Amino acid sequence: MIDTLAHMLGYSFAQNALVAGILVAVVAGLVSRFVVARNMSFAVHALAEVGFTGSTGFILIGLSPVLGLLSGSMLTALFIGTLGLRVRERDAVVGVVMAFGLGLGVLFITLYARYATAVAILFGAITTVSRGDLVLLVAVAVVTLVGLGVMYRPLTFATVDPIVAEARGVPVRLISILFLLILAAAVAEAVQVVGVLLILTLLITPGATAERLTAQPGLATVASVSIALLATVGGILLALVTTVPVSFYVTTIAFVCYLAARFGGPAMERLRGLRAE
Amino acid sequence: MSANGRTRYRGALATGQAPDPEPAMCFDRATLAYGDRVVWSELSMTVPQGEFLAVLGPNGSGKTSLLRALLGLAPLASGSLDVLGRPPQRGNPDIGYVPQHAGFDRDVPLRGRDLVALGIDGHRWGFGRLSRADRDRVEAALEDVAAGSYADAPIGRLSGGEQQRLRIAQALVGNPKLLLCDEPLASLDMRYQQEITELIGGWSRDKGGTVVFVTHDVNPVLGFADRVVFVVNGRWAAGRTDEVLTSETMSGLYDAPVEVLRVKGRIVVVGEGSGAGFDIDEPHHFPEPAGAHQ
Numbered sequence: 213m214i215d216t217l218a219h220m221l222g223y224s225f226a227q228n229a230l231v232a233g234i235l236v237a238v239v240a241g242l243v244s245r246f247v248v249a250r251n252m253s254f255a256v257h258a259l260a261e262v263g264f265t266g267s268t269g270f271i272l273i274g275l276s277p278v279l280g281l282l283s284g285s286m287l288t289a290l291f292i293g294t295l296g297l298r299v300r301e302r303d304a305v306v307g308v309v310m311a312f313g314l315g316l317g318v319l320f321i322t323l324y325a326r327y328a329t330a331v332a333i334l335f336g337a338i339t340t341v342s343r344g345d346l347v348l349l350v351a352v353a354v355v356t357l358v359g360l361g362v363m364y365r366p367l368t369f370a371t372v373d374p375i376v377a378e379a380r381g382v383p384v385r386l387i388s389i390l391f392l393l394i395l396a397a398a399v400a401e402a403v404q405v406v407g408v409l410l411i412l413t414l415l416i417t418p419g420a421t422a423e424r425l426t427a428q429p430g431l432a433t434v435a436s437v438s439i440a441l442l443a444t445v446g447g448i449l450l451a452l453v454t455t456v457p458v459s460f461y462v463t464t465i466a467f468v469c470y471l472a473a474r475f476g477g478p479a480m481e482r483l484r485g486l487r488a489e
Numbered sequence: 490m491s492a493n494g495r496t497r498y499r500g501a502l503a504t505g506q507a508p509d510p511e512p513a514m515c516f517d518r519a520t521l522a523y524g525d526r527v528v529w530s531e532l533s534m535t536v537p538q539g540e541f542l543a544v545l546g547p548n549g550s551g552k553t554s555l556l557r558a559l560l561g562l563a564p565l566a567s568g569s570l571d572v573l574g575r576p577p578q579r580g581n582p583d584i585g586y587v588p589q590h591a592g593f594d595r596d597v598p599l600r601g602r603d604l605v606a607l608g609i610d611g612h613r614w615g616f617g618r619l620s621r622a623d624r625d626r627v628e629a630a631l632e633d634v635a636a637g638s639y640a641d642a643p644i645g646r647l648s649g650g651e652q653q654r655l656r657i658a659q660a661l662v663g664n665p666k667l668l669l670c671d672e673p674l675a676s677l678d679m680r681y682q683q684e685i686t687e688l689i690g691g692w693s694r695d696k697g698g699t700v701v702f703v704t705h706d707v708n709p710v711l712g713f714a715d716r717v718v719f720v721v722n723g724r725w726a727a728g729r730t731d732e733v734l735t736s737e738t739m740s741g742l743y744d745a746p747v748e749v750l751r752v753k754g755r756i757v758v759v760g761e762g763s764g765a766g767f768d769i770d771e772p773h774h775f776p777e778p779a780g781a782h783q
Binding site for chain 1: 556560561562579580581584586588591593596597598599600603604607608610611612613614615616617642643644656659660669
């Protein structure tokens with residue numbers, strides 16, 4: 213099995229997949245912390261599904277599906293950002309936009325009539341990432357990471373304590389819109405690995421797992437990125453030596469991490485409590 | 490020698506020299522409106538530094554809007570407002586803010602000390618790490634509110650009173666001159682209400698800081714309030730507690746007969762008609778104005 217892996221890693225498609233996977237995992241792990249804290253799972257789903265529409269639309273007119281995905285999710289982010297900033301409003305706007313977006317997607321697939329492509333976007337196809345796509349993914353990841361780095365503190369403040377953050381002069385509204393754009397980019401990245409339908413495994417599970425492990429915000433962020441890396445890299449390596457798709461392994465590893473944290477976390481707390489007594 | 494200007498100022502007060510003339514806030518015929526709806530109009534009031542101002546009135550009367558005006562988040566429709574000698578400015582580092590206790594989610598990955606640290610650098614861009622001096626300031630702020638023992642616990646697992654103590658530490662860690670508190674006692678039980686009021690009032694007394702304390706019940710702050718402003722139906726009355734909370738002033742404000750009773754050191758405001766009696770332990774002491782339920 214190790215031999216097979218070493219052999220597979222000699223191929224450029226496998227190397228591309230790993231590089232892309234690592235980038236995606238770092239972005240997704242970071243973003244996931246805020247997605248969970250800001251209750252944005254539904255928005256993530258909408259960004260991914262309208263991204264799917266963008267992707268199929270771009271294929272139809274002969275352009276890069278990755279670029280189409282990015283355009284679709286960015287446009288959706290802007291839409292949600294300008295129309296629905298209040299939480300109650302947001303869910304409704306997200307639902308409305310997502311439904312229409314998917315409708316367009318149906319049209320595009322029908323016109324294009326190549327279901328294999330659609331399946332790749334829906335369930336992920338990291339091993340088909342080309343050099344050109346890889347460059348685009350790297351560029352998007354760098355922009356996303358820089359953006360997150362710049363707004364890390366005010367984003368944290370606005371996320372955990374929005375009322376006081378606003379009182380202290382944090383531009384809470386602007387931060388909401390900027391974060392949606394960063395999220396759209398992260399979604400476009402993560403779709404490459406796990407696909408539109410399994411997007412939450414990289415954008416929710418790592419952050420949700422990290423919350424169970426520690427109350428220290430910095431450590432939680434490190435844990436979230438580590439879990440995303442473990443699931444993605446582990447998933448790609450396992451897929452290289454078997455015939456099962458990457459997405460299955462990624463979702464499984466992420467889920468096992470969550471279960472371990474969910475049930476192992478309280479047990480550890482109890483153990484620590486016993487020792488302290 | 491003190492690096493803190495306020496400490497020197499208090500020294501000057503004690504030796505009888507002229508105090509700093511710059512008031513903590515000065516409203517001059519200030520009107521606040523959201524669209525066509527006037528929240529309060531022609532408000533004129535000056536509060537010197539070091540005073541404790543209680544902002545009273547029924548729900549929806551614009552008490553929180555008054556804080557938002559001071560924070561530079563709600564621009565006036567007309568008139569003027571100066572805060573510490575300058576027009577209101579967003580993110581003014583001289584202002585600390587304590588919100589209503591809303592309760593953190595049980596699982597939010599945040600400790601008390603992280604919340605307090607956000608009070609120092611949460612508004613700054615970038616990643617950043619607290620300097621040694623800043624970490625010492627966080628530690629000192631935690632000690633000032635006696636929250637050291639639970640500063641490392643997940644904040645969502647703490648009681649309402651403990652969370653409010655941490656919020657006070659967060660507001661005071663930046664060493665503000667003016668502390669704005671928006672219903673900090675709401676949904677706390679009596680014991681915590683007293684503790685929190687004493688922390689805030691004590692800070693004002695000891696450090697010479699100015700407090701604006703929004704509350705729907707004046708009783709917990711009676712011992713500290715130098716001055717009150719009562720807002721209702723766009724009208725207002727400001728002055729010393731015993732000037733404003735009288736049957737005559739309140740009846741004028743409500744434009745209806747209102748009795749102000751003093752019972753066992755507590756103040757109860759009772760409206761007539763519509764069966765509006767207000768129980769002493771019921772937090773909503775102030776009658777809703779006529780026409781508030783449209």
